[in-house]
Amino acid sequence: MPLPRALRPFTVPAYRWLVASMTLSVFAAGMWVVTLAYEVIDLGGGPSALSFVASISAVVLVALALPGGILADRTDRKRILVTVEALNAVAMAVTSAAALLGVLQLWHLAVSAALLSVSVAFYFPAYSAILPRLLPPGHLLAANGIEGMVRPAFLNALGPAAAGALIGAFSPHAGVFACLLLFGAATATALGLPAGAGAVARDAAAEPTTALQDFVEGARFARDTPWFGWTLVWACCVVLVFIGPIEVLLPFLVREQLGGGASMFALMLASMGAGSVLGSWLTASRPLPRRYLTTMLGLWGVIGLIPMALLPVAGSPWTMGAVMAILGASGSAGQVIWGTLLQRRVPPELLGRASSLDFFVSLALMPLSMAIAGPLGERFGLTPLFVAPAVVGPILSLAVWTKARLWEDEVAHPLTDHEDLEPVPVD
Incomplete structure (x- = not known):
């Protein structure tokens, strides 16, 4: 079997x-x-x-x-x-x-x-x-x-x-x-990894480059590759409005809406984690979607952000836990597709830099988001901070999808499974 x-x-x-x-x-x-x-x-x-x-x-x-x-x-x-x-x-x-x-x-x-x-x-x-x-x-x-x-x-x-x-x-x-x-x-x-597993492919005829030249080459790839560069722009903006409410304000929302303390907050995080596991499993169990860029942005910017508006009105732990599970599942499912795109569509010699640029963008505005969430929540209340991602996310997703013409890109670059291919031999 x-x-x-x-x-x-x-x-x-x-x-x-x-x-x-x-x-x-x-x-x-x-x-x-x-x-x-x-x-x-x-x-x-x-x-x-x-x-x-x-x-x-x-x-x-x-x-x-x-x-x-x-x-x-x-x-x-x-x-x-x-x-x-x-x-x-x-x-x-x-x-x-x-x-x-x-x-x-x-x-x-x-x-x-x-x-x-x-x-x-x-x-x-x-x-x-x-x-x-x-x-x-x-x-x-x-x-x-x-x-x-x-x-x-x-x-x-x-x-x-x-x-x-x-x-x-x-x-x-x-x-x-x-x-x-x-x-x-x-x-x-x-x-225990094979000796040649991590070898870097090099062009013997190419001139040696400096670290600065490598960085410039990676940045140029992001600039000249719409599906990659515009997704990073999207992620940077969404991190600013998403991370602060989840990381800083959620414990206070749990207290206000549910009257819960640390254990209830931990349960909400566990629900999000369980959703992440389920989303990853379901995505990995099926072929890569043909409309992979559209699916990814839909998971992240629509399914993964609109439900945040329901958190401030959740009247029971089950409701809030279900919303958190949806956020985790959609986020992880989109991340599985994104990681696969990097490995399938970024040139191998640029993959490390592309991954680190993705990592950097995901982190860059996180401290700012966490720093402003508290003061903004105290001034305007918690509800607007949770509704903002639900509004900004879909609008920004549509803008990026249109600007980068992602529907054309994914059709022009279909990704089939190639299940019959063997791994690259390593020593």
Whole structure:
């Protein structure tokens, strides 16, 4: 009996090594989020101290997102994956040793959080760029769907839950040690990738280029490729109106609408995570839509944003949870299609830079969105902030769809599954 479409990438041995390493790493990252918070609290720190550590981590991530893509297009991607996982393990080893010796301070945690952000900035472009080296084109949609299921499941659910159980039974130091073991295992698993899996294709006749020239080439590709460049513009604008309400105002909406506290808020996030897993699975289980650009923008800008207007009037946890699940499902389904488009339509020698540019744009206005959401919510109330994305999203989606003539682009560049193709051979 043939495997379901969503599981077919697992027939490729090299991919099994890659996804195992990614899963271990994401599991550790999910544990670290909770562990870091309770290590800060254990040191006597409060919200300001945790905000200090988190802000340093965010600044490092944004600053290195673009250099991470440049490196992924210049250096063996397997080497990058192994190096960043090893760096994570070293950061956890040092933190764990400081905790055991009783000398742990806030700056140790800030440095460790920054190092993990360095790893994320370099890991994401390398991971995206290595997939087409391991899998045939017809498996890429499923592979992106698998990632779309693993991340919310381990980063937002299993990782935090495991950390909470360990910290409750022992101490925050136990969480750090568990992160060390997981990152160490992720390093060892990444080493199992074939030697040539991360090789960068080079034109022997081409002149060597500098990092700055590589950056300019990537920016020029975004400018000259409407489906890519205009989607980034769309994402940048939507992040500004979407992230703040979800990340900052949702706990207050839960309190006002449902009279709930932290557990109710966690339930809403869990509903969104469950929706993300379901959306990724369903998208990975079917062929790539023929109207893939239209479908993607529809999922993101219409199905994924209009329901936000229902959150301020949700009268029960079931209603609000259902809306959150719809947001998660549509967002992850669109992301699976987008990741597949990058790997199918971006030239291989530019894929690392394209992925990092996408990553950078997704992060660039996130701090601003989170900074203004609170003051705007206090001044105008919560409802307008949740209605705004529901209005802006569809209008902006239609504008980008029209400006970039996406309906013509997707017809001119059909993407079939090519299920019969074999992966690119690696040494």
